Amino acid sequence: MNKLTQNIRELSSNLLKNNKVDMVIGFKKGTIPMAVSPMAAHNIEQTKEFIWDSNCGINLANFISDKKEKIGIIAKGCDSRNIVTHITENKISRDKLHIIGVPCTGMIDKIKLQSNFNDDITDYSENGEDIIVKSGLIEKNLKKSDYLKSNCKTCMHRNPVIYDELAAELVQEQKIEDQFADVKKIESLSIEDKWNYFDNLLKDCIRCYACKNACPLCYCPSCFVNESNPQWVGKGQDKTDIKTFHFLRAYHCAGRCTDCGACVQACPMNINVRDFTRKLIKDSYEIYGWEAGLDITKRPLLDTFSLKDDDSFIK
Amino acid sequence: MKVIKINKKDWENGINQSKKEYQLFGPVKEKDNYIFKKLQLDEYPDMEHKDTLVSPKSILFPQTEKILQTNLDESIDDHHIMKQVKKDYSKRAVISIKPYDAKAIQILNLNFDTDEYKDPYWCEAYKATTFIGLAVNNPSVFDFSSSTNTGPFAEQGLDVLLIDCSKEYLAKVLTDKGQAFLDVAGFNQETDNKKAIEIINNMKKKAENAISSQISTQNLKDKNTLDLYEAPFWDDIAFSCINCGTCSFVCPTCWCFDIQDETKGNLSYRIRNWDTCMSPLFTLHASGHNPRGEKTMRVRQRFMHKLKYFLDKYDNGIMCVGCGRCVKLCPVNIDIRKVCNLMNSHEPDTDN
Numbered sequence: 001m002n003k004l005t006q007n008i009r010e011l012s013s014n015l016l017k018n019n020k021v022d023m024v025i026g027f028k029k030g031t032i033p034m035a036v037s038p039m040a041a042h043n044i045e046q047t048k049e050f051i052w053d054s055n056c057g058i059n060l061a062n063f064i065s066d067k068k069e070k071i072g073i074i075a076k077g078c079d080s081r082n083i084v085t086h087i088t089e090n091k092i093s094r095d096k097l098h099i100i101g102v103p104c105t106g107m108i109d110k111i112k113l114q115s116n117f118n119d120d121i122t123d124y125s126e127n128g129e130d131i132i133v134k135s136g137l138i139e140k141n142l143k144k145s146d147y148l149k150s151n152c153k154t155c156m157h158r159n160p161v162i163y164d165e166l167a168a169e170l171v172q173e174q175k176i177e178d179q180f181a182d183v184k185k186i187e188s189l190s191i192e193d194k195w196n197y198f199d200n201l202l203k204d205c206i207r208c209y210a211c212k213n214a215c216p217l218c219y220c221p222s223c224f225v226n227e228s229n230p231q232w233v234g235k236g237q238d239k240t241d242i243k244t245f246h247f248l249r250a251y252h253c254a255g256r257c258t259d260c261g262a263c264v265q266a267c268p269m270n271i272n273v274r275d276f277t278r279k280l281i282k283d284s285y286e287i288y289g290w291e292a293g294l295d296i297t298k299r300p301l302l303d304t305f306s307l308k309d310d311d312s313f314i315k
Numbered sequence: 316m317k318v319i320k321i322n323k324k325d326w327e328n329g330i331n332q333s334k335k336e337y338q339l340f341g342p343v344k345e346k347d348n349y350i351f352k353k354l355q356l357d358e359y360p361d362m363e364h365k366d367t368l369v370s371p372k373s374i375l376f377p378q379t380e381k382i383l384q385t386n387l388d389e390s391i392d393d394h395h396i397m398k399q400v401k402k403d404y405s406k407r408a409v410i411s412i413k414p415y416d417a418k419a420i421q422i423l424n425l426n427f428d429t430d431e432y433k434d435p436y437w438c439e440a441y442k443a444t445t446f447i448g449l450a451v452n453n454p455s456v457f458d459f460s461s462s463t464n465t466g467p468f469a470e471q472g473l474d475v476l477l478i479d480c481s482k483e484y485l486a487k488v489l490t491d492k493g494q495a496f497l498d499v500a501g502f503n504q505e506t507d508n509k510k511a512i513e514i515i516n517n518m519k520k521k522a523e524n525a526i527s528s529q530i531s532t533q534n535l536k537d538k539n540t541l542d543l544y545e546a547p548f549w550d551d552i553a554f555s556c557i558n559c560g561t562c563s564f565v566c567p568t569c570w571c572f573d574i575q576d577e578t579k580g581n582l583s584y585r586i587r588n589w590d591t592c593m594s595p596l597f598t599l600h601a602s603g604h605n606p607r608g609e610k611t612m613r614v615r616q617r618f619m620h621k622l623k624y625f626l627d628k629y630d631n632g633i634m635c636v637g638c639g640r641c642v643k644l645c646p647v648n649i650d651i652r653k654v655c656n657l658m659n660s661h662e663p664d665t666d667n
């Protein structure tokens with residue numbers, strides 16, 4: 001068992017023992033290699049199921065919306081930023097939460113990892129920054145840093161931004177040369193190429209909505225895609241309807257998205273829906289100097305205005 | 316039963332021949348994923364393919380299908396009268412479908428083609444299709460099909476079963492439809508049947524032994540439905556579920572759909588789209604009431620339907636063929652194998 005797992009179990013069981021919370025939300029080991037499952041521990045016994053490794057990429061802030069109980073939650077950098085967003089958007093109150101922060105060194109892109117093997121991965125383990133992966137045919141020792149999820153590669157907030165206690169020492173934040181290289185690449189395309197790029201990106205979308213449902217921001221009781229009165233968007237596989245869903249969803253995340261990557265991780269069709277939200281993150285940052293989910297005393301970007309705001313786009 | 320030998324050298328030629336009479340569907344790699352699609356003239360089924368992310372059920376039951384149409388132009392005589400959309404139901408063949416996916420088509424058939432109701436779109440497409448299966452020599456780690464009434468070499472629902480023996484395919488001819496396809500493709504090299512069957516049986520045993528994952532279903536039938544419905548484990552199972560449609564949409568046996576009307580100009584279509592019991596909208600009544608308003612109810616529905624209601628209604632096994640797609644693709648690792656075993660061993664608490 002790694003040290004982090006041990007600490008998480010200990011801190012959670014203390015919280016429950018001292019009746020500080022009604023449940024602790026964390027991850028348990030999955031039934032297949034590299035899978036983990038969010039779980040709530042209601043008693044000390046259950047905290048023994050908690051684990052932590054580089055597969056815990058799903059965002060746990062998604063599991064606290066509107067909860068009335070007192071909750072302990074294990075939060076890596078991005079989860080903590082979505083917790084901040086939840087607090088400022090009144091989805092949960094700060095005093096209902098006890099946050100166990102987990103400084104993070106990045107999560108694994110399991111599709112990328114699997115693409116290294118000809119047969120299915122049957123076993124995964126890690127030792128610090130090394131990962132040991134076995135398939136039926138071969139065993140490989142790999143560097144975790146080569147297999148990070150793409151959002152983790154450009155993450156500037158590996159340390160939780162809000163917490164009550166920490167499960168490990170804070171880590172060094174990354175120095176990223178060009179945080180938005182991916183966005184700039186798409187921006188530089190001609191209008192026609194851009195269209196084709198997004199056409200191709202969404203070609204396989206089956207509208208399962210795993211992307212939006214894995215997203216802590218998508219908490220509306222009824223998403224616009226589900227509304228029938230009025231009906232904003234068709235529900236079938238029409239290309240325009242699929243694009244409408246993705247464009248609108250992205251805009252609903254403007255100034256709120258923390259680039260946690262849970263959407264991409266959840267997508268069964270391996271679609272990088274972050275191509276949409278990243279552009280909005282870049283604009284929020286470059287135009288307004290805004291990064292989502294850093295400070296519970298600040299109102300969300302699109303909730304406020306300042307006379308100094310750039311208005312050059314109004315013509 | 317006849318076995319035909321197909322030299323791999325002749326394979327592409329046979330595929331080209333068959334395209335003259337059949338539309339072919341098969342697995343191809345696009346981006347990094349395998350999908351089933353209609354093969355163009357220069358495309359061939361990928362015979363080495365791993366599981367397609369989405370099952371081939373969409374060939375007979377598309378995710379979005381126009382079923383009725385009308386014209387709203389009142390100057391036309393039959394304006395506003397819904398009529399069946401004319402479709403091409405000429406001969407088609409699905410190549411390289413895995414045995415469990417073929418079995419799944421049989422399960423869908425139980426729903427779409429009954430004595431009482433016949434879904435014309437499904438029935439026509441089904442009638443027009445020849446299923447050329449490919450036995451699975453190396454089952455994936457997610458495959459548990461040997462405990463779901465099918466298996467890597469199962470024949471149910473297939474017209475031909477191909478077995479990949481490195482230099483050649485052995486083709487077990489299972490139906491007249493299958494024979495007709497092989498005739499058109501020009502595959503007719505007879506072989507020593509007894510020997511071929513022996514080879515196939517050995518490979519079958521090997522493949523079955525390679526499946527490491529099993530589920531237990533033997534008690535499900537005798538369990539009391541309400542005991543399972545009220546079992547204490549549903550909240551725990553459902554906690555992590557994000558109520559996406561992944562598990563149903565990738566599943567070869569999920570058959571639920573939604574009906575929508577869409578109009579462009581004067582042309583109006585009635586369309587059916589796949590739907591999923593995991594979505595709150597699935598059961599939302601016009602009154603605003605939702606009988607499955609809570610997440611736990613929806614998660615329970617999915618597993619109860621697959622593993623209990625279906626079994627009780629048709630007495631024909633469970634509504635899961637063990638393809639493992641949902642196990643692999645559920646973003647929060649809700650694993651039907653685990654749920655099935657919990658249900659199979661559930662004893663109600665007799666104290667209360």
Ligand code: SF4
Pocket residue numbers: 204205206207208209210211212266267268269270271273
């Ligand atoms: S998760 Fe993927 S397939 Fe599902 S709706 Fe989102 S982008 Fe489409």
Ligand code: SF4
Pocket residue numbers: 555556557558559560561562563593644645646647648649
């Ligand atoms: S079980 Fe998994 S795949 Fe199915 S709806 Fe829930 S989260 Fe999505």
Ligand code: SF4
Pocket residue numbers: 562565566567568569621634635636637638639640641642651
């Ligand atoms: S329930 Fe899961 S394993 Fe069973 S047939 Fe459907 S997708 Fe495959």
Ligand code: SF4
Pocket residue numbers: 563568569570571590591592593616617618620621
């Ligand atoms: S499991 Fe749900 S979506 Fe699938 S067939 Fe049953 S009710 Fe329909």
